[in-house]
Amino acid sequence: xxxxxxxxxxxxxxxxxxxxxxxxxxxxxxxxxxxxxxxxxxxxxxxxxxxxxxxxxxxxxxxxxxxxxxxxxxxxxxxxxxxxxxxxxxxxxxxxxxxxxxxxxxxxxxxxxxxxxxxxxxxxxxxxxxxxxxxxxxxxxxxxxxxxxxxxxxxxxxxxxxxxxxxxxxxxxxxxxxxxxxxxxxxxxxxxxxxxxxxxxxxxxxxxxxxxxxxxxxxxxxxxxxxxxxxxxxxxxxxxxxxxxxxxxxxxxxxxxxxxxxxxxxxxxxxxxxxxxxxxxxxxxxxxxxxxxxxxxxxxxxxxxxxxxxxxxxxxxxxxxxxxxxxxxxxxxxxxxxxxxxxxxxxxxxxxxxxxxxxxxxxxxxxxxxxxxxxxxxxxxxxxxxxxxxxxxxxxxxxxxxxxxxxxxxxxxxxxxxxxxxxxxxxxxxxxxxxxxxxxxxxxxxxxxxxxxxxxxxxxxxxxxxxxx
Numbered sequence: 001x002x003x004x005x006x007x008x009x010x011x012x013x014x015x016x017x018x019x020x021x022x023x024x025x026x027x028x029x030x031x032x033x034x035x036x037x038x039x040x041x042x043x044x045x046x047x048x049x050x051x052x053x054x055x056x057x058x059x060x061x062x063x064x065x066x067x068x069x070x071x072x073x074x075x076x077x078x079x080x081x082x083x084x085x086x087x088x089x090x091x092x093x094x095x096x097x098x099x100x101x102x103x104x105x106x107x108x109x110x111x112x113x114x115x116x117x118x119x120x121x122x123x124x125x126x127x128x129x130x131x132x133x134x135x136x137x138x139x140x141x142x143x144x145x146x147x148x149x150x151x152x153x154x155x156x157x158x159x160x161x162x163x164x165x166x167x168x169x170x171x172x173x174x175x176x177x178x179x180x181x182x183x184x185x186x187x188x189x190x191x192x193x194x195x196x197x198x199x200x201x202x203x204x205x206x207x208x209x210x211x212x213x214x215x216x217x218x219x220x221x222x223x224x225x226x227x228x229x230x231x232x233x234x235x236x237x238x239x240x241x242x243x244x245x246x247x248x249x250x251x252x253x254x255x256x257x258x259x260x261x262x263x264x265x266x267x268x269x270x271x272x273x274x275x276x277x278x279x280x281x282x283x284x285x286x287x288x289x290x291x292x293x294x295x296x297x298x299x300x301x302x303x304x305x306x307x308x309x310x311x312x313x314x315x316x317x318x319x320x321x322x323x324x325x326x327x328x329x330x331x332x333x334x335x336x337x338x339x340x341x342x343x344x345x346x347x348x349x350x351x352x353x354x355x356x357x358x359x360x361x362x363x364x365x366x367x368x369x370x371x372x373x374x375x376x377x378x379x380x381x382x383x384x385x386x387x388x389x390x391x392x393x394x395x396x397x398x399x400x401x402x403x404x405x406x407x408x409x410x411x412x413x414x415x416x417x418x419x420x421x422x423x424x425x426x427x428x429x430x431x432x433x434x435x436x437x438x439x440x441x442x443x444x445x446x447x448x449x450x451x452x453x454x455x456x457x458x459x460x461x462x463x464x465x466x467x468x469x
Contacts (some may be wrong), residue, residue: 001426001454003436010344010430010468013048016084018350022281023342024051025318026246026292028090030076031057032107034296035321035329037076043319043333044293045083048346051287052080053245055090055145058126059108065097065122068129077137088140090186091127091169093152098122101154106302106310110154112144114165124172131176142183142211142245143169148194151300159197166198170206183243185210185233188258190225195232204236209286211245215258217272219279219381220399222247226283244280248273248291248316251336256312257298264315268402270337271458273318274427275381275402277345278395278459282383284355290342292316297327318342337428344430348393348461348468349385358384359416360394360462367410367452375409375455391465392418395427400457407457416447420465427459432468 025044030037044052054076061068080087094111096103098119102111113119131141146152147162170182184207187195198204210233214222226242233240249259251269273290280288295317302310311327318339321329362382364374375398382396394415400407415422422440424433441449454460461468 001431001433003439004424004433005436006431007423007434008432010347010425010432012046012343013347013350014084015045015048015050018048018050018084018346020352021048021050021346021350022285022287023049023277023346023349024053024287024289025049025342026053026248026289027076027080027087028053028055028292029296029299030072031055031060031093032299033060034299034327035294037079039333040293040319041079041083043335045085047318047339047343048350049342050084050086051289052085052087053090053142053289054080054087055092056130058093058123059095059102061130062095062097062122062126066125068126070130070133077134081137087138088142088183089130089134089138090142090145091130092145095122104304105154106304107299109300109302110150110152112147112153112161112165114161120168124168127169127172128176131173131180135177135180139179140181140183140209141173142186145186146188146213148187148189148191157194159194160201163198163201163203166203167201167206181208182206183209183211185212186245187211187229188213188215188246190229192228192232195229199233199236204233204240207237207240209241209243211243214244214247214276214280215249217249217259217262217401217403218399219276222276223279223283241286242283244285244288246289246291247276247280250315251317251320251338252315255315257314257316263403266337270341270428271402273338274341274345274459275397275399277342278383279381281349282355290318294319294329294333295321296329297323299327340430341428344427347430348425353385353387356384356386356392358386358392358394358418360384360418361414362396363412363414363449365412365451369410369452374411374452377411385467387467389466391420391463391467393461393463393467395459395461396455397459398455398457402457405457407455409455410452411455412452413450413462414447415450415464418464419446420463422448422450423463423468424453425461425463425468427461
């Protein structure tokens with residue numbers, strides 16, 4: 001960017017200042033008490049995102065049969081709402097009061113209450129009580145978490161079993177609040193046979209949306225897998241919407257969880273976030289959520305009484321943390337580069353915008369910076385956007401391997417009929433740059449060619465007019 005003059009910085013906005021957004025963040029695992037939400041609320045709200053995913057924690061709420069203590073959950077919901085955030089709830093997990101297996105699993109993770117009539121009734125009653133309590137405050141309820149994975153459906157995955165569970169849970173949700181929306185699927189494996197078996201139970205008709213998790217080092221792979229699932233779901237329910245409910249990666253290589261063991265760094269995590277969040281936005285999801293707000297233990301396969309079994313530290317957070325001897329996230333919860341990347345996206349893509357095909361075309365030519373022709377752009381990830389104020393933008397990046405390369409090149413872009421002063425925005429840190437006159441050919445009749453703009457392995461945004469205000 002040494003050829004450009006920095007003229008500004010994307011301003012952060014708080015969630016309370018945002019009416020609508022497609023961007024969200026995970027606030028999960030408080031059912032297992034793995035971090036202190038009081039130290040996270042303000043920092044999360046300062047991101048400017050809107051949707052925030054929380055987990056309901058049946059085992060934490062009902063510790064005596066038929067007696068519900070929602071005080072801990074009330075506090076979370078009220079704190080989020082007060083700051084302008086929009087919580088949506090993942091209904092989970094099991095309860096050792098009704099299941100001997102669940103009593104042995106830390107957090108009763110992956111132990112669905114489907115094996116006895118007592119379990120089924122207890123789950124129904126709990127869901128009715130929860131949804132009734134938060135009627136008018138929470139509108140979207142997700143049924144379980146990753147039931148197509150053995151870590152969250154521990155006795156053996158079954159699309160049919162899960163589909164029947166969706167039907168029963170949806171009935172309980174709507175019994176308590178007829179206007180509430182039900183999210184099913186919550187898939188991470190993207191197995192078409194499993195999805196088909198779920199839909200064959202009639203669950204598709206009971207789902208307002210299907211959520212999916214997009215853990216993949218290459219954003220294109222996650223999208224391609226999901227397109228097939230989406231096409232199948234729409235055969236059963238043409239009105240179904242889609243939500244990207246979890247995508248993320250660690251900021252260091254020793255983190256547990258999905259994509260573990262790879263050469264992740266704080267900067268690679270930030271690039272991953274910006275690439276994946278935008279790629280899912282291209283798919284017109286209802287909203288897309290990054291996992292997660294906080295470095296925390298994964299706590300999916302722990303055993304009660306064996307602390308070492310669940311001290312599996314993940315480093316997926318946009319906020320970094322230390323840990324105490326019990327695995328609880330401590331310290332001051334420090335923002336990482338990924339925090340700023342999400343904040344920049346949230347500021348620019350708040351309120352109303354539209355995906356749009358723009359008269360914009362990459363036009364490779366000889367680059368003095370590369371001493372050769374610019375790269376062909378067949379693998380380019382790119383899309384156009386418009387806003388009601390008449391502004392437009394074109395986002396682009398090369399989806400090169402994050403774990404093996406740092407990609408830098410140039411790209412020439414032709415634009416015709418798109419009005420407004422042009423700027424280039426770095427979506428990792430929010431820097432706004434003026435484009436030098438000697439890098440623009442303008443015929444005075446609406447055609448411009450932007451010569452040798454930087455091309456990176458993370459998104460850059462070419463804006464026209466007041467798109468980033």
